[in-house]
Amino acid sequence: MRDLLRANPREAFAILVLAVLVTIYLATHPAGPTTYVTTIWANQSLILALAAIAQFFAVIVRGIDLSVGAVMALTNCVASYVVVGSSLDMAFGIIAVLFVGAGCGLLNGLLVVYGRIQPIVVTLATASLFVGVALLLRPTPGGQIDYDLADAMTLDLFGIPTAMIITAAIIALIWVPLRRTGLGLGLYAVGSSEQAAFQSGMPVTKIRLASFTLGGLFAGLAGLYFSFVTTTGDAGIGPNFTLNSIAAVVLGGVALRGGVGTLTGAIAGAFILKTIGALMFFSGLPPLAQPFVEGLILATAIAIGSADVLRVKNRLEVFGR
Template structure:
């Protein structure tokens, strides 16, 4: 009974991790170097930025929203990081703070446009995403810049030769979200996504919850932009679109309901790992790189199909599997 209850509550998250485990096993079996720390480090570095974006997108989706600007926010903050996250330790620390604050400000703007402007989230964030992309091009017209090598090594290498730093980054994203989820603002985000009318009738501040969700989404997008900078030691204004689409795909694969109110950041991270592992598999088994969207689209279609089936069965929209 206990096992069936766990599967009922966390079934879609467990399914996403199960798919990832199968893909990871295949990947390690075809990789020339096998299951070595170096292989895990390279692979996790490729996954971390998308995982961070997926967490941010999940928080927005939990509030019954969508953020099409999350990729452009990542690109903008990545470009800003290529100017500011270098120099002395104090300058690096200040640069990191400014980058994260910029992401939060972009998310706040999204929230205000959606809530105060009363625009559909998909339209509002599509428009703000274009603005953020333009700003990224102004900050860094072509890829380049400089980011602290010391901080980059710390974030993209391994810890004591035991675990890749990027794995700890992804675990840190989960650790950052769960205290927020248990805070009244986190509970409000989920309640608003489940039923806005019921949340308002319960005395919750619906507008504040929605704005907070978009702001948090911007923070995680900035963290993703920072991590891309740690990988490349530069900024690139053109990286936004692909990451936006993949963040939504990761959310769906991870089991979060696009209708809001139910989902899991842990599942969304699994979705990000699935997408990145598919890309790695395509490379190592010798398929054409252009086949990657086909495989990713197939996985996404399967996930959406499961999501539609699950939605028809939900009776209580307050059900949340975290």
């Protein structure tokens, strides 16, 4: 445990902050720490956590994805059409939604890698494209998700919120094995130094394509889970999730300069943001002041991440002289 904390101090600190905030939230909630309270909190947190994971895969290779919210909106709208009907229909519908998400991420990756355009520029452009398609599908909120499936994914199992089970499954079944593979190691290598990774014989192009594709896949999962929570489609959900996903990865200890941080930390950052929002709701803070405080927290988190990037850049410039 000591070695784990020493190897991942940023992640450990984020988890500690989250534990404190959750304890305060459950202790001060008017209804107390009931299954209903924890389930609502977990559902909202998981949506942002999935968006933060999508952002993580872009940031870890020294990029940034401004299309995360747009992909969520598109996949949410697609889900409102296809995740209905028989069990087989819904299974194919879910696969289609995830395929759309991964396809959006792959498009971003192709433009970044082969177009040699900065990720922030590419994803800003594709975000408009994805939102445009989402608006064509759902000019106004509507559609329907199978209610039984939505309940199964958003309620609880033996008193444990399903969202928490899904979060644990993502860490145990996806992140833990991935970070021990060549791809997982390659993500950190490319983020730390793309040139050094290339000279070491790593397939940098494939790694960057895989990172953006995984980002699109998890943005699609975020849009799908948003569909389970709301049981409808809405093309206007994107902007807040894009900004929050960036703040979440920074709060979780993921460095915007790339190569530093973990997926677990990104998840913890997302849960921290949602817990802070929930605490403000029950704190008696005037409703009109809450957006200002949330914006201040987001701006501070992103400023911290940007300062880290500038500090490293300036240090490299000094060494270069």
